[in-house]
Amino acid sequence: MAKPHVLVIPYPAQGHVIPIMELAQRLVNHDVKVTVVNTEVTHTLVTSNAFENDGFSDLLQLVSIPDGLQSSADRTDLCKLTRSILETMPGKLEELIEKINKEDSNKVTCIIVDDCMGWAIKVAKKMGIRRAAFCPASVTTLTSMLSCPNLIADGIINNNGIPLNQQMIKLSETMPLIKPTNLWWTRFEDLPTVEAFFQVVKEAPEAYRLTEWHLCRSTIELESGALNLFPQLLPIGPLLASNRRADQVGHFWQEDSTCLAWLDQQPPCSVIYVAFGSFTIFNQTQFEELALALELSDRPFLWVVRQGMTKETTAAFPDGFVERVGSRGRILSWAPQQKVLAHPSVACFVSHCGWNSTLEGVTNGLPFLCWPYFADQFQNEIYICDIWKIGLGFEKDEAGIIRRGEIKGKVEQLLGDNTFRTKATDIKEKVTSSIREGGCSHKNLSNFIEWIKEKDISCQESN
Structure with a gap:
């Protein structure tokens, strides 16, 4: 019998790969097939540093697609990496999904996308695949991304994401004020990198509109104000390996447990x-x-x-x-x-x-x-x-x-x-009460998994 098959796509950074791998394992524990799509370099790092007890199973497979850079390129150059991802990976992802659907009896039924890979939501929309977004960062970080059209319209930042003044930003009455220089995409050393990441930021509001679920790795107890600003955001956090017997997975370096x-x-x-x-x-x-x-x-x-x-x-x-x-x-x-x-x-x-x-x-x-x-x-x-x-x-x-x-x-x-x-x-x-049975995060994750498993739902949607 065919199982639901979920594709998950993290941004190629350690802080993004680990949490999305955690989510993938939760889905596998509920009999959902999961394919994790990393860049080729990230795939090599994750698989070469995995232990035998890392919790991989027949329902969890790791695959890769190219990020568009030469193998010898410096991937700490985040400006170059981000621009290359935006140019190269959408087409490669579409090719991968077509290949999976042709060769695998469990066709891709849903895609879960890191918020910094929002372009993949458009690919899923085009291919008629159900979709969800996943924010590995704080809800406050996500709300600043979703608010960027208003920040531009209000003259707080320009079209490249650069703050136009030092006036403190109030996203809502229940959130702490934000320094313009603390908008996350502005905290890089050089202007080209700031502008490259702002291209990622500008994808977020549109991806949000095209997404059926938007999962956040936080809790109401930690960020109630930010969650109130966008009620559709569903906290499922903290989503940590310490809540399970299995070890944490997705590391780029070998852990020293001594x-x-x-x-x-x-x-x-x-x-x-x-x-x-x-x-x-x-x-x-x-x-x-x-x-x-x-x-x-x-x-x-x-x-x-x-x-x-x-x-x-x-x-x-x-x-x-x-x-x-x-x-x-x-x-x-x-x-x-x-x-x-x-x-x-x-x-x-x-x-x-x-x-x-x-x-x-x-x-x-x-x-x-x-x-x-x-x-x-x-x-x-x-x-x-x-x-x-x-x-x-x-x-x-x-x-x-x-x-x-x-x-x-x-x-x-x-x-x-x-x-x-x-x-x-x-x-x-x-925070820990939220992830226990009956807690808010626990309920949200359970409801999401049930949605993934629903049968006979048309994937074709109007804009």
Whole structure:
């Protein structure tokens, strides 16, 4: 008997692939066939770093299509990558769907598209396939995208997404004000990249109109104001692997799980966990200041220093640093982050505030020290520090460096005031209740899965 067959398409970045893989596994657990469509480079990374117990099954297959760039091209050049995706991948996706429908007895019945790949909604519409959009970022990030026509009409941004003044933006009465420079597509270093990503942003409102379901990886408890602005947005978050027995899947780097045994040896609520995601890059001065701050903290720390984290070829620790901190510090290239954050030894999370990391920290009741790098991370910091009040930010000096004394002082302030931990624990309880049976996120995801399984529904729709 034919099963519903869902195609899911993430943007080719770590913070997008992991959550959509989580959603894919939820569907598989409900007897839905899922094909995950990555770019060729992302496909290679994900499959080469998968463990045997990563939870893949006969109902979950991974395929790839080209992103249009040469194999040797620098895919950290987000401007070039984004423009190439928009030019190349729509046609390649259509070819893939035609091939699947020709060769597979389970034809594609639905497509779930990352909001940053909104062009794929048009492909699905053209081919008569049912469609849903998935936002891996915060609802606030999505509402700023959906509001961009109004922002242009009101003279707040121009047609290339550039803010025209510094007036604070009010999207609704129930949402915090947004700095124009915190609109996520403006938080890149160069103008061409900003303009390239704004082409993605401008696709979102039209894709939204063509979408039957719009799923958000958040909860009412975290972002009620943003969800009230667009009631059609359905929260299904946090959508984390720690809510299941299976390990998290979709990593670009191999996890080093030996750190869990090291954490077992540390006292409860003692470890500073430091991790900045897959994109953050430090200059050597900033890297050394962070290292020396961890040394001065006199606390155990677990620090993720991935390959390419500094502008130099290899991150250079201060002279004698590794020897001086000894076993008090554990440094690794990539961590099983959800398991780390759930460990009772961890006291706080020094984070770049990507939405994955934000949800993982919140779900484990941890206070934050916020160190955003780009995109939506600055607005996430606002929520952590000013709205939820479960973290602190850092101040840079006149040279743009966060110095060791500032870092050490904020660590002491955060861990010396139990209010942060208390508020974080309270939010954890509210968020986790949403994903339990009977909770809002649980109901929304269950209803969506039932919709996928509905029979005899015509896929042909009018505009």
